[in-house]
Amino acid sequence: MSVVxxxxxxxxxxxxxxFGLHSSFLLLVAVALGAIxxxxxxxxxxxxxxxxxxxxxxxxxxxxxxxxxxxxxKVRVVAVAAIEPGSLAAKCLRGRARDAHPTGRxxxxxxxxxxxxxxxxxxxxxxxxDSPGRREEDRRWCGSSFGRLYGxxxxxxxxxxxxxSTADGRPMGFAWVEVTRGARYLVxxxxxxxxxxxxxxxxxxxxxxxxxxxxEGSRASFDISEHDAHGRLLRRYQLTAVPTG
Numbered sequence: 001m002s003v004v005x006x007x008x009x010x011x012x013x014x015x016x017x018x019f020g021l022h023s024s025f026l027l028l029v030a031v032a033l034g035a036i037x038x039x040x041x042x043x044x045x046x047x048x049x050x051x052x053x054x055x056x057x058x059x060x061x062x063x064x065x066x067x068x069x070x071x072x073x074k075v076r077v078v079a080v081a082a083i084e085p086g087s088l089a090a091k092c093l094r095g096r097a098r099d100a101h102p103t104g105r106x107x108x109x110x111x112x113x114x115x116x117x118x119x120x121x122x123x124x125x126x127x128x129x130d131s132p133g134r135r136e137e138d139r140r141w142c143g144s145s146f147g148r149l150y151g152x153x154x155x156x157x158x159x160x161x162x163x164x165s166t167a168d169g170r171p172m173g174f175a176w177v178e179v180t181r182g183a184r185y186l187v188x189x190x191x192x193x194x195x196x197x198x199x200x201x202x203x204x205x206x207x208x209x210x211x212x213x214x215x216e217g218s219r220a221s222f223d224i225s226e227h228d229a230h231g232r233l234l235r236r237y238q239l240t241a242v243p244t245g
Contacts, residue, residue: 045192133165173220
């Protein structure tokens with residue numbers, strides 16, 4: 001695993017000349033075309049629903065430093081003793097995490113193309129991953145992860161890229177991220193939009209990506225930023241993760 005800080009780049013256009021049209025007219029045309037292009041781009045790629053079919057919504061605060069449309073994922077925290085039959089947590093405990101003995105609270109998350117469950121027991125952290133793509137034998141969960149905790153922390157993000165994919169077959173990667181102190185929102189850049197996760201229950205945030213996944217090289221890269229409760233940017237970095245045994 002590696003975390004690479006990402007700084008803001010600068011680009012200075014080269015010199016050029018324009019013949020036959022007044023410069024102010026050109027400026028108006030450029031602004032108009034840019035606005036039309038941005039609107040079309042937003043309409044084309046901004047997700048309207050999450051994986052469970054519910055409507056996608058923007059986060060309740062403005063997320064600083066994010067230029068693409070921001071989509072808020074859903075999060076649900078439930079006490080182990082209050083897990084309902086048929087819930088994501090219950091299905092995870094009957095499936096990939098059937099050997100777990102959870103304590104405290106369980107976190108369920110629904111993203112644009114993902115559904116995850118994160119729970120903790122005495123042995124470590126367990127996770128169940130789901131996506132809209134096909135999987136072997138039509139299993140309920142396309143992937144899972146387990147991470148042993150050392151001093152209450154993970155030593156790696158426990159990347160899962162084995163069998164999860166989007167509805168159109170693109171491979172997906174899942175990983176846990178331990179957010180920095182004071183962070184409320186974690187943002188993952190996706191094609192044309194930003195997926196926003198809210199920290200919950202003091203557990204690492206299970207995120208997914210449809211970009212930067214290299215199945216052949218067994219690695220995935222996540223472009224991440226973390227923000228406080230008011231949306232202010234705290235840090236920005238790229239997480240590169242590989243599966244570990």
